[in-house]
Amino acid sequence: MNSARGLAKYLLMPALVAVLLLSGPALSLHAAKELPARVTDISSEDYFPAVLREINSAKESIVVAMYSFMVFESSSATSPPVQLLQGLVRAHKRGVGVRVILGLPYSYDVTKGRRDLDMQNETARQMLHRAGVDVRYAVGGKTMHQKLVVIDGRTVIVGSTNWSRPALTKNWEASVLIRSEKLAAEMLERIGKIELKDMPAERPAEKTVCIPERFLTDRSLVPAMYAVNEDTGFDIFLLLWRQRVEKQSRVRGGMSVDLDEIARQTGRGDKARSIYREEIKIAMERLRDKYGLIEFKTSYGGDATVWMTRDGLKRPRKGSGLPIPEGYWDHGWSRKLSMRGKVLYLICLAEEQSSATSPWWSLSQKDIAKKYLNPKSIKPVNDAVDELERMDVLQVTRHHPPKGKDWSMRHPNTYRLNPLLSEERIAREWKVLEDAFGKKKTAKARELAKMLEKPHSRETAQGFLWAMEEYGTEAVEKKTREVAKLRPGNACRNVAYVMYLLKRG
Numbered sequence: 001m002n003s004a005r006g007l008a009k010y011l012l013m014p015a016l017v018a019v020l021l022l023s024g025p026a027l028s029l030h031a032a033k034e035l036p037a038r039v040t041d042i043s044s045e046d047y048f049p050a051v052l053r054e055i056n057s058a059k060e061s062i063v064v065a066m067y068s069f070m071v072f073e074s075s076s077a078t079s080p081p082v083q084l085l086q087g088l089v090r091a092h093k094r095g096v097g098v099r100v101i102l103g104l105p106y107s108y109d110v111t112k113g114r115r116d117l118d119m120q121n122e123t124a125r126q127m128l129h130r131a132g133v134d135v136r137y138a139v140g141g142k143t144m145h146q147k148l149v150v151i152d153g154r155t156v157i158v159g160s161t162n163w164s165r166p167a168l169t170k171n172w173e174a175s176v177l178i179r180s181e182k183l184a185a186e187m188l189e190r191i192g193k194i195e196l197k198d199m200p201a202e203r204p205a206e207k208t209v210c211i212p213e214r215f216l217t218d219r220s221l222v223p224a225m226y227a228v229n230e231d232t233g234f235d236i237f238l239l240l241w242r243q244r245v246e247k248q249s250r251v252r253g254g255m256s257v258d259l260d261e262i263a264r265q266t267g268r269g270d271k272a273r274s275i276y277r278e279e280i281k282i283a284m285e286r287l288r289d290k291y292g293l294i295e296f297k298t299s300y301g302g303d304a305t306v307w308m309t310r311d312g313l314k315r316p317r318k319g320s321g322l323p324i325p326e327g328y329w330d331h332g333w334s335r336k337l338s339m340r341g342k343v344l345y346l347i348c349l350a351e352e353q354s355s356a357t358s359p360w361w362s363l364s365q366k367d368i369a370k371k372y373l374n375p376k377s378i379k380p381v382n383d384a385v386d387e388l389e390r391m392d393v394l395q396v397t398r399h400h401p402p403k404g405k406d407w408s409m410r411h412p413n414t415y416r417l418n419p420l421l422s423e424e425r426i427a428r429e430w431k432v433l434e435d436a437f438g439k440k441k442t443a444k445a446r447e448l449a450k451m452l453e454k455p456h457s458r459e460t461a462q463g464f465l466w467a468m469e470e471y472g473t474e475a476v477e478k479k480t481r482e483v484a485k486l487r488p489g490n491a492c493r494n495v496a497y498v499m500y501l502l503k504r505g
Contacts, residue, residue, distance in 0.1 A: 037180035047161050047175045048080045048168045051149060054177070055087035058096050058151050062088065065138075065146040065191050066408055067103035069124040070164035076397040077360040077414035080168040086357040087123060089131040093356065100128055101194060103144040115434040124163075133356070137197040147175075154181045206419070209242045210321030212313050213353075216346050216372065222292060223373050231339040232283040235266045237293055240306055242329065254305045261299075267335040322349045327420040336391065344384035347372050348394065348417050364412040385413070386488070392456040393418055398491040408492070429458050437465045444473060451484040452493055463495035471502045 042050040055062060071081050092098040102121045121137075128135040138144030149157040159168045159175025215237075216222045219450065225234050239262060243255060263269040271279075284304070287293045295307040324346075328334055337345065347368060348361075355361035369377040388394035394415055401410035406469045421429075434442045437495040445464040446455060454460040479501045486493045 011457070029254050036180045037183055040177040040183060041175075042157070042173055042177050043159065043174045045169075047159070047173060048084075050177055051157055052083060052087055054149070054151050054155055054157065055084065055091055058091050060152045061097040061150075062099070062152075062186060063150045063191055064088070064092055064100045065144065065148045065194065066163050067145050067147055068162040068164055069102055069121050070162070071099075071124040071127065077357065077362070077416070078397055078399065079165055081124070081163045081165060082360070084163055085127060086360070088128065088133060089358075090356055092131060094135050098133050100125075100133060101138050101144070101191065101196065102135065103146075127359075139195040139197045146191075148187060150184050150191070153188070155179055156184050156187050158187075175403075186248065207326045208323035209245050209326060209450065210323050211238065211241050211346075213322055213350060214313055216322065216343075216350055221293075222343060222346070224291070224322070226339065226343050226373055226377075229339050230283075230286065231342075232266065232268075232279065233287050233291070233336060234339065234342065236262060236280065236283050237287055237291075238324070238334070239265055239329070239454070240294065240308070242324075242326075244308055253325055254307045254372075257296075257304045257306050259304055265329060274432060307363070322346055322353070325420050327422065331420055331422040333393070333420050334379060337393075338384075338387060340380050340384040341387045341391075341393075341503075343373075344368075344381065344388060345393065346416075348388075360414055360416045362412050362414045367412070385415075386453065390453050390455065392454070393420065394460070398489060398493075400491045426456075433458065433462060433465065437469075441465060441468060441473070444468070445475075448477060448480045449495070451480055452495065453488070460495050463499065467495070467499050467502060475502060 040050075069081065069085075071085055072077075076082065077086070088098050088100065090420045102125055116337075125135050125137070134413065147159060147161050147163075149155075151157070156178040157175065158178070159173060161171075161173040161175045163248050167173055214221070222234070224230075225474060240255075240257065243257065259277050259280050260269070260273070262280055263271075266280075268276045268279060284294065284296055286307075288295060292309065293313065296304050298304045328345075334342065350372075351363060352358050363371070365378050365381045366375070369375055370380050373381070384387040385394065385396060389396050394417060397414040397416075399411040399413070433445070442461065442465065445461040445468065449455055449457055449460040450458065464476060464480075474499065479498045483493055483498050483500070
């Protein structure tokens with residue numbers, strides 16, 4: 001196979017260069033001319049490492065015109081298209097001018113188990129846009145069919161390779177890397193003639209409440225609360241901070257707090273009123289006396305008046321702090337998650353904020369415990385990771401060790417938070433799968449996902465549905481049972497490995 005690929009590269013490269021020199025917005029034979037250049041063949045498996053290397057070494061500018069940029073919300077950080085996206089974001093953050101133009105490819109029928117390419121490009125566009133990268137769509141969809149990268153006005157990468165996982169990992173593609181300032185100038189001129197689509201208004205960003213990062217990192221606050229499972233005080237402080245932010249309340253004036261509403265939002269409203277009010281009062285006394293976070297006074301049977309008093313625990317400046325989505329409270333996640341799950345959620349927000357590859361971040365569980373809690377908290381951190389993953393709040397990519405190395409040498413897990421959805425939104429997403437594949441098959445897919453400790457993951461269930469469509473339910477279930485026997489935390493304990501076993505036979 002390698003020799004066949006080598007022959008294919010040898011035969012295709014001259015033709016590819018010729019097409020490049022002839023190509024433009026429309027094919028024009030009279031425009032053909034020879035340009036001085038150094039050409040390197042980067043076809044097939046050579047393309048991805050070469051492009052990533054060029055992106056990472058870019059000094060001034062990166063311009064990408066890409067027909068298909070296939071990234072999913074659930075894509076792992078090790079996925080080649082995601083690594084290219086991260087490379088563009090890192091380049092933008094270090095001051096390189098990054099510009100991306102995407103095509104609008106045709107759509108596949110999702111009822112046949114295939115993805116919509118429009119949405120794939122849209123996911124990449126949204127991620128780049130959120131990172132501040134200049135990214136637009138080309139008008140006309142199929143007419144913008146380029147797979148072109150121009151770097152620092154002197155390097156041109158062009159060929160058949162889309163930025164998709166199949167193209168970057170297994171397809172036979174023909175691509176070249178060309179060092180030529182004249183060619184780069186011509187390609188940039190032609191890219192500049194592409195008519196760009198006016199972007200639709202961005203969906204309103206989810207509203208967040210920014211809490212001071214010091215609440216998490218100060219050893220006398222969250223770490224101390226975590227050590228004694230101070231979940232009631234933890235919940236109450238976050239609710240009080242949210243109320244302070246929403247009402248723009250001044251510390252000096254205090255704010256009126258409905259203790260009955262506090263009980264409802266912390267899941268304690270099912271007790272007798274006198275009992276839950278007393279529990280809340282005791283928790284608030286600890287927030288005052290032990291943690292120095294508040295001052296308060298209560299009236300019999302009525303509201304409390306609260307002042308936020310912690311020195312240095314001030315409202316974060318715009319663009320700083322930990323942005324907790326309002327769905328954390330409004331969709332009931334503050335009640336669904338355990339204390340360890342909620343603390344890990346804040347840790348995820350903090351790491352995502354500082355990560356160069358945001359929203360993905362990576363840190364060993366030992367280092368998470370050492371940085372935020374204490375070195376003896378490794379098992380609780382592992383339990384919290386399992387909880388958030390099982391609840392479909394957190395995506396976890398577990399890596400294999402380097403070839404020839406043992407498991408102790410593997411890269412730490414890579415993490416990415418999922419949106420905190422309402423029960424209604426989650427039900428709608430399951431309904432989409434039921435409408436496409438049927439209730440019986442969807443129920444079976446959920447059963448298989450549960451075997452891998454991902455009972456709430458629509459992405460995992462959809463993977464099983466596609467596998468059942470192709471290989472049959474019985475074969476999929478058999479392989480899933482094999483994979484489920486692997487120890488928890490094994491990098492192969494997922495639906496992707498089930499599909500790999502099915503393809504292998």
